[in-house]
Amino acid sequence: MKKIKSSFKYIFLSIVSIISIFPFIWMLISMTNKSVDVSRGSLIPGTYFLENMKNLFNSDLNFSMSLWNSGKIAIISTVLSLVVASFAGYGFEIYRNKVRDRIFNILLLSMMIPFAALMIPLFKMFSTFKFFGLNTMAAVIIPTISTAFLIFFFRQNTKSFPKDILEAGRIDGLNEIQIFTRIYVPTMKSTYAAAAIITFMSSWNNYMWPLIALQSPEKRTVPLIISTMGSSYSPDYGMIMAGIVIATLPTALVFFLMQKHFVAGMLGSVKG
C-alpha cells in the first residue's frame, strides 16, 4: 500500500512537473526552427538557431537595447523597492501604534485597485511633470517602487524578528537608523532575497505601464519588443521564441540563484 501511495506521489508530481516545464522545452526547440515549422507545432529541433539569433539581434527593433533598458529598470526598481518597503515594513511593525496601523490597513486597500483604473490618471499626472516626466526611466520606475504587498511582506517577516535585540542595540548606544542598518538588515537577508526576486520578476515582466509611459522606440523594454514582434502580419516565430527564451533567462537565473533564500524568506512571511 505504501509503495503504491509512494509511486503515485512520484507519478503525479512528475506529470505536474512535465506540464509545467513542457512549454519551456517547446520554446527551446522552437528557437532552433523556422517560423513555419514552429506554427506547425514541430517538436524536432532544427538547424535554424543561429539564423534566428541573428535575425533577433539584427532586427530594427533593437532587441539588445531593450534588454539593457529592461535590466536597468528592473535593477533600479528592485533596489529602490527593497529600501522603501523594508523601511516601511520595519517602521509599521517595530514602532506600532494605532494610527499607523490604520494607515497600514488603508495602504493594503491599494492592492485591490486594478491597474486599468490607474492608467490614464497616472499618465496625465506624469505628462505634467517637468522632471521625471513621461518617457523617462524614472517615470516607469516611480509608481512601482512602493507596493503594499511588499510592505506587508516585510512587516510579516519582521514579526519574527527578536525585538530584544533592538533593546540591546539601544543600550549599546546605537541610534535607530544604525539599529536598522546594522542589526535588522543583515538578519533579514532571506527576506530581502525573496523580496528581490518578486520585485525583479514583476518589474522585468511589466507590460502595461512601460507601454503607456515610454514613447521613444529606443527606450522600449523587452515585453514591448516581444509584443511588437508577435503582432506583425507574418510573425517570425522562430525569432520570437529565441527572444522569449532570452527574455526569460534573467528571471529564471535570479530565481535559481536565490532559491534557498526565497523559500526561507517566504517561510518568514508566514511564521506567526
Added chain:
Amino acid sequence: MPISKGLTYKKEAKPMKFLKKSKLSKNYDKFGWLFTIPSIVIIGSFVFYPMIQAFITSLKSGMGNNLRFVGIANYARLFTDNIFQKSVVNTLIYLVVQVPIMILLALFISVLLNDKNLKWKAFFRTAIFLPCVTSLVAYSVIFKSLFSNDGLMNKILLNLHLLNTPIEWITSPFWAKITIIIAITWRWTGYNMIFYLAGLQNIDPSIYEAAKIDGATSVKQFFSITVPLLKPIILFTTVMSTTGTLQLFDEVMNITKGGPGNATTTISQYIYNLSFKYTPNFGYAAAVSYTIVIMIVVLSLIQFKVAGDDK
C-alpha cells in the same frame, strides 16, 4: 504550536512588551514616521490620488478630450450594457472555477512535496515554480500557438487517440474559457505552492505522528490538520488570487482577444477597449474600473468574514 499564531497580528498576544515600549517610546514615534512616510507618500500619490481623479472622471463622459459632467449616468449605463454584463459573468466564471482548482492543486502539491523522504524535491519544486517567471506576454504567445486548432495540444491528443476531432480551444465560446483557465492555472499554481510549502514547514511533524497513531488516514490528516493550520495562508493566497483574477487582462488580451464573440472578455479588457480600441470614452471606462474595485473589496470582505478573521 507555532502556526497557531497565524498571520493575523492585531490580536497578537504580546501586550506586555508593547506597553513597555510605548512607555519609553514617545521619542521613537518620530522614527516610526520616518521609516514609513516614504511609502505612504508614494502610495498616496500614485495610487490613491489617481483613484480619486479616476472617480471624478467617471462622473464625466465624452469622446477623447471632450468630457462633460454627467453625474451617475455612467453607472446607470452599466446596468443595460450587454458587453459589460458578459465581461462580469466571464470574470466571475474564471474566479469561481479557476481559483478553487488552483488553490486545491497547489495545496495538494505542496503537501506531497513536504514529505521528508521525497527524492528530487528541489527539481519538482523548481519545475512547478518555473511558469511563474515567464512574462505574461511571452506565455500568452506560447499558449496561443500550442492551443490553436492545428496546434501541438490537438496533435498530441489526437495521436494519443483521446480525441477524434480536434478541440476548438480558441474558437469555441466554451473551450476558449477553458483554455484561459488552463493558462492561468499553469502560470500561478507554483506561486501559491511556495507559500503553502513555507507554511507547512512551520507545522510540527509530531502532530501528524500523533494523528497517524490515532488511525487517521492521510485524507483525514489533510482536512483536519493541514487545512485548518494553514488557514491564514490559504486565506491570504485566496484573496490575492481573487484580486488577480478579477483584474485578469494579459492572458485574455493575448490568447483569445476576448473572443469568440466576447465569450472570454474580462472587465479589465473591456476597460482597455473603452479607452483605446473604441472611440475613447475615458469617463465610462473609469466607471467600469470602479466596479472592479467594488467587487474586489466586497469579495475580500466576504472571504475574511467566512474565514473568521477581521481585517
Added chain:
Amino acid sequence: MKTKKLIAIALTVVMTLSIAGCTKKSKESTTTDTTSKKLVIWAWDGTFNVVAAKEAKAIYEKENAGVDVQIVEMAQDDIVQKLNTNLSSNTTEGLPNIVLIEDYRVQNFLTSYPDSFKDMSSKIKAADFMDYKLKSDSSNGKLYGVPFDSGVAALFYRTDLLKQAGYEKSDMENITWEKFIEIGKAVKAKTGKAMLTMDPNDLGILRIMMQSAGQWYVKEDGTTVNLENNEALKEGIKVYKQLMESGIVKQISDWDQFVGAFQKGEVASVPTGCWISSSIIKATDQSGKWAVAAIPKLGAVKSSVNASNIGGASWYVLDKVGDSELASDFLAKTFGTNKDLMNTLADKINLTSTLKASSTTENYQKSVEFYGGQKILQDLSKWTSEIPSVNYGLYTYTIEDILTGTVQSIVKDGADISTALKDAQKQAEAAAIN
C-alpha cells in the same frame, strides 16, 4: 556591514544619476525639433507598411539632403493606444511626426482630437486619389490623410480545384454570394477541400458585404447607428449563416491559421482584401494555380456591386509635433504624388495603391505568372475605382464587438435575425452615447 551599506547607497546614487542622465539624453534624441530636420514615422507590420515607408524615406532623403527620417515599427494596437493616451492628455512628447492609421479608425481620431492633425488639403490634390478613400480621410470638408493602400476586396481562388469541381474562370466572374456558396458545395463534394476559412471573431466578410452595397454600421452622418434597418447587413448575416451551415468553411482563430490554410492548400478560395496577395504568393509550389476575380455581391440587395473594401490605411501628420511642414512635404512628395514609388512598391510588397496615377505605371501592366498570367494589379486597380464610398464613422470597433455576440447568437443559437439586430441596435446606441 557599514561598507556593504555604503556600497548599496553609492550604487543607488549612481543609478539615480544615470536615470537623470538618461532623461537628458532622451530629450535630445526624441524631441523632433525644427533645426535638425528629423522626422519620425510610426507604422505597423515590418513586411508591408514599414517597407513602404522605408522606400519613401530613401527617395525623399536623396532629394533632400540633411533630412533624417526614422521609421519605427510598432504593433497597430500599441500605436492606437499611444495616440489615444497622448492626445487625450494633450501631450506630444514622444509622438511621431507621421503616423499610419487604419481607415476604420480615423474618424474616431479626427473627431476626438480635432486640432491634433494637420490639414493636408493644400498639400495634396483630392482628385489624385480614388474616391472612396477621401471619405474616410476627411473631416468637416478638410482632407487630413494621405491615402495609402487599397484594401480592395477580391476573390482569390485556385483554378485547378475549381476546374475539378467543374467551374471555369468565366464562371467566377461577377458572381453573387449565393452562387459562391453553390460553387463551394460542389468544390467540397468533388475535391474534399473547404471553399474558404472563417474566424468567428472576425466580421470582415460582413464588412465587405455591407460596403459593396454602400452601407455601413452607421448612416452617412457617421454617428447614427444603422443596424436594425440595414438591409445589406441583414442579408449579409443571412449569407454568413448559410456559409457557416453549408459545410464549406474551415474554422480558424487567428491570422497564422488563416494564412496557413491557403498556403497549405486546404482551402479553394480566399475572399478578402488584396493585401493577402503577398501571403498567397509565398506558397511558391502553387504558382500558376491561382486567379483573382471580382468580389461576389449580395444577390438580394439591389445596390450591391462587385467591388468592396476591407482594411486599408492612410498616412497622417500630427500637427503639433515638431516640424509639421516638413512632415507634410515628405508625404506630399512621396505617397502623395510619386507614382514611381508606387511602381516600386507594387513590385516589392504587392501594393495596390490608391493614387490614381499608379495604374499607368509599368508594374501595373505586368502579367503575373503566379496568377496564371493575369494582370492582377490592373484588375485590382480597376475594382478599387469602383468601391462604393462609405463613411466609416465613429463606432466601427465598438459596434463590431457588440455584433460578434449578435451574429453568434444568430448562427449558433438560431436567434431570429430581426430581433437580434433590434437588440444590437439598442446596445450600440447606448454605447454610442458620448
